[in-house]
Amino acid sequence: MSEVVTRERHDVIAVVTVDSPPVNALSAAVRRGILDNVNAAVADPEVQAIVLTCAGRTFIAGADITEFGKPAQPPSLNDVIAALENSPKPTIAAIHGTALGGGLEVALGCHFRVAVKDARLGLPEVKLGLLPGAGGTQRLPRAVGPELAVQMIVGGNPIGAADALKHGLIEEVVEDRVAGGVAFARKVLVEKRPTRRLRDDDSKLAAARADRSIFTNAVASMTKKARGLEAPFACADAIGAAIDLPFDQGLAKEREGFLKLVVSDQSKAQRYAFFAEREAAKVDGVPDGAKPRPVARVAIIGAGTMGGGIAMSFANAGIPVTLIETGKEQLDRGMGIMQKNYEATAARGGIPADAPAKRMGLITGVVGLENVKDADLIIEAVFETMAVKKEVFTALDAYAKPGAVLASNTSYLNVDEIAATTKRPQDVLGMHFFSPANVMKLCEIVRGAKTAPDALLTAVSIAKKIAKVPVVAGVCDGFIGNRMLAARSKQSEKLLFEGALPQQVDAVVTKFGMPMGPFAMGDLAGLDIGWRSRQDRGIKSEIADALCEAGRFGQKTGKGYYKYEQGSRSPLPDPEVEALINDTLTKLGLKRREVSDEEILERMVYPMINEGARILEEKIAARPSDIDVVWLYGYGWPIYRGGPMHYADSVGLKHIAERLAFYAKATNDPSLEPAPLLKRLAGEGKTFASLAQQSKAAA
Ligand code: 3HC
Numbered sequence: 001m002s003e004v005v006t007r008e009r010h011d012v013i014a015v016v017t018v019d020s021p022p023v024n025a026l027s028a029a030v031r032r033g034i035l036d037n038v039n040a041a042v043a044d045p046e047v048q049a050i051v052l053t054c055a056g057r058t059f060i061a062g063a064d065i066t067e068f069g070k071p072a073q074p075p076s077l078n079d080v081i082a083a084l085e086n087s088p089k090p091t092i093a094a095i096h097g098t099a100l101g102g103g104l105e106v107a108l109g110c111h112f113r114v115a116v117k118d119a120r121l122g123l124p125e126v127k128l129g130l131l132p133g134a135g136g137t138q139r140l141p142r143a144v145g146p147e148l149a150v151q152m153i154v155g156g157n158p159i160g161a162a163d164a165l166k167h168g169l170i171e172e173v174v175e176d177r178v179a180g181g182v183a184f185a186r187k188v189l190v191e192k193r194p195t196r197r198l199r200d201d202d203s204k205l206a207a208a209r210a211d212r213s214i215f216t217n218a219v220a221s222m223t224k225k226a227r228g229l230e231a232p233f234a235c236a237d238a239i240g241a242a243i244d245l246p247f248d249q250g251l252a253k254e255r256e257g258f259l260k261l262v263v264s265d266q267s268k269a270q271r272y273a274f275f276a277e278r279e280a281a282k283v284d285g286v287p288d289g290a291k292p293r294p295v296a297r298v299a300i301i302g303a304g305t306m307g308g309g310i311a312m313s314f315a316n317a318g319i320p321v322t323l324i325e326t327g328k329e330q331l332d333r334g335m336g337i338m339q340k341n342y343e344a345t346a347a348r349g350g351i352p353a354d355a356p357a358k359r360m361g362l363i364t365g366v367v368g369l370e371n372v373k374d375a376d377l378i379i380e381a382v383f384e385t386m387a388v389k390k391e392v393f394t395a396l397d398a399y400a401k402p403g404a405v406l407a408s409n410t411s412y413l414n415v416d417e418i419a420a421t422t423k424r425p426q427d428v429l430g431m432h433f434f435s436p437a438n439v440m441k442l443c444e445i446v447r448g449a450k451t452a453p454d455a456l457l458t459a460v461s462i463a464k465k466i467a468k469v470p471v472v473a474g475v476c477d478g479f480i481g482n483r484m485l486a487a488r489s490k491q492s493e494k495l496l497f498e499g500a501l502p503q504q505v506d507a508v509v510t511k512f513g514m515p516m517g518p519f520a521m522g523d524l525a526g527l528d529i530g531w532r533s534r535q536d537r538g539i540k541s542e543i544a545d546a547l548c549e550a551g552r553f554g555q556k557t558g559k560g561y562y563k564y565e566q567g568s569r570s571p572l573p574d575p576e577v578e579a580l581i582n583d584t585l586t587k588l589g590l591k592r593r594e595v596s597d598e599e600i601l602e603r604m605v606y607p608m609i610n611e612g613a614r615i616l617e618e619k620i621a622a623r624p625s626d627i628d629v630v631w632l633y634g635y636g637w638p639i640y641r642g643g644p645m646h647y648a649d650s651v652g653l654k655h656i657a658e659r660l661a662f663y664a665k666a667t668n669d670p671s672l673e674p675a676p677l678l679k680r681l682a683g684e685g686k687t688f689a690s691l692a693q694q695s696k697a698a699a
């Protein structure tokens with residue numbers, strides 16, 4: 001095995017280099033290697049200063065997350081950091097790439113830090129349901145002050161080298177990590193700079209010690225969106241300990257908090273989600289050596305709600321886009337909406353002031369499908385009607401250059417049927433973005449029966465390039481996400497006929513952690529769309545129909561399942577809706593019963609899990625974790641519950657199968673009968689996760 005940590009001498013300076021791909025995570029071997037090499041350098045009489053740096057693409061990206069939950073192996077990270085901090089010779093961290101989590105904590109243990117200009121530094125542990133557990137909550141506030149420390153630790157967002165320099169987190173921005181680190185070390189020696197141990201320097205804590213509101217206000221603003229999460233509050237407590245207590249006591253408090261979180265269900269779910277997201281980008285069933293096709297120029301058809309958002313996602317990543325509409329009016333409208341959207345974000349400080357012009361400069365609006373001819377990837381986002389899609393794909397087949405990937409953003413339609421209208425079905429697939437497409441991270445990549453492996457890889461790789469999270473799905477009605485959503489919608493509608501009210505159902509769903517309940521979501525999307533589609537198909541849904549007949553189309557008409565005050569998007573329960581439900585039930589001869597919150601939760605979540613099991617059986621999704629990624633990034637499933645399939649495993653499949661069978665009988669609904677896969681796993685006492693382990697073992 002090659003050494004994961006090496007040491008070489010540049011004159012009187014020892015350079016200790018971590019080389020443990022892919023991201024130099026702090027495995028036991030890396031910890032041991034740093035400790036031994038630092039100790040050896042300290043003992044070496046020829047050495048006067050020590051530079052710690054990393055080979056490969058990044059500085060240390062943190063603790064090795066795969067080691068959590070396993071028995072701890074010496075040396076501890078705190079021992080490594082203590083060796084750097086207590087070294088009698090100056091220690092310097094020379095940073096490139098990302099110094100994250102335990103990686104930044106190691107750097108904070110050094111007496112000095114320098115970084116290359118595109119380096120990023122952060123403590124993102126909170127995103128894994130953790131707090132920085134190796135002194136980060138005590139040293140970072142001492143390095144940059146409590147306000148920025150709260151933003152970085154409670155918010156988990158890294159900062160760039162320029163900001164790090166401004167706030168005293170690094171001493172210098174350097175050109176090259178090794179040469180820059182060594183040059184800085186020489187400067188320290190020549191100038192005889194006193195070494196600075198952050199643990200001894202409380203100067204930046206003084207203001208918050210005198211006025212604690214500096215700290216509590218920062219925490220309040222960072223925890224506004226932390227509903228349901230434990231870690232942000234634990235992070236804040238640990239930073240509070242840095243302000244209130246001497247260093248060693250603060251460190252002990254931090255340790256206590258870390259040990260609690262690392263075994264919590266929330267952190268387990270969040271760590272699971274981290275790996276699930278990375279796993280999803282790995283495509284099954286692709287021959288070795290298959291590569292994505294190059295994509296330099298993209299065309300998008302349709303500048304409506306979705307086409308505009310998709311175009312913005314590409315422009316945000318610096319990729320030029322041709323946006324195509326049927327007429328000038330539609331085009332101007334679409335371009336105007338994007339422009340306004342960018343301006344609003346810039347006004348809020350979300351993007352630099354010159355970004356709107358730059359990004360709009362990358363989007364060329366034109367009329368006519370013949371304009372796709374230079375595009376390497378074409379994404380269709382026109383109306384959701386098969387006839388229109390077929391017309392568009394027939395034209396694309398005529399105009400697109402050979403080898404261009406042709407994608408449809410359809411929500412439900414059969415991608416194979418769309419592909420069959422072309423002479424190149426191998427180039428056709430689905431790229432299903434979620435609304436608002438410039439914000440939502442999920443992209444379901446729909447693999448048709450004839451989709452070529454390299455076309456599939458092209459879609460996956462470009463999705464990653466524009467900062468989306470790709471998940472491959474097979475062809476079926478609604479793919480992964482919307483198909484499961486439909487199973488839930490059926491139950492939410494039925495619950496109204498049995499006696500629940502929209503606000504009761506929504507409250508249970510939001511209390512569980514979803515951003516919105518099904519009825520508030522219906523009001524947001526517009527109830528008239530479903531109503532028209534039911535009329536077309538001759539289907540009835542008496543309560544929803546009655547609402548639309550009364551002109552209640554949702555937010556756009558100021559009332560739907562709820563009422564909305566002028567200009568407000570907050571749903572208010574409406575007695576008129578309760579009366580309308582009562583009337584409808586009376587007409588149908590139905591009686592309302594008391595529906596418990598427990599039943600609502602089970603009937604909102606378990607049918608989705610059941611549908612997920614069918615999706616796995618039919619191989620629409622390759623792994624249970626792919627389904628979880630869809631729900632985490634497409635529908636706002638609470639990250640601390642890991643996704644529906646992970647949640648199912650944590651509840652226990654036996655219980656879920658029993659409850660589904662119970663509701664199937666009690667509500668006379670065969671769709672609730674447990675799916676064969678769920679039944680089998682429940683019977684064998686297994687989890688969905690065991691399927692993924694099995695298929696890994698087989699591979
Ligand atoms: N431990 C173990 N494996 C890790 C890891 C970590 N900290 N970080 C990344 N990896 C693995 C990934 O799983 C992936 O493996 P794969 O190739 O088998 O799928 C591989 O490294 C590459 O990762 P990415 O695909 O994410 O590569 P990117 O270049 O897109 O991103 C990164 C690199 C920004 C470093 C990103 O991986 C990342 O954000 N990593 C996690 C950083 C983090 O959360 N650190 C804190 C850890 S907790 C901690 O330090 C506790 C301490 O306070 C005690």
Ligand code: NAI
Pocket residue numbers: 301302303304305306307324325326330380381382383384385388392409410411412432433434435
């Ligand atoms: P939209 O109605 O807002 O926009 C469609 C646009 O396509 C219109 O501007 C229209 O002028 C244009 N168009 C129609 N025919 C065209 C043609 N032949 N050539 C060029 N442009 C043409 O619709 P929306 O909501 O953007 O939906 C588009 C697609 O995205 C649909 O397939 C839909 O199912 C899917 N989708 C929609 C989501 C949503 O929440 N709205 C979410 C995910 C997918």
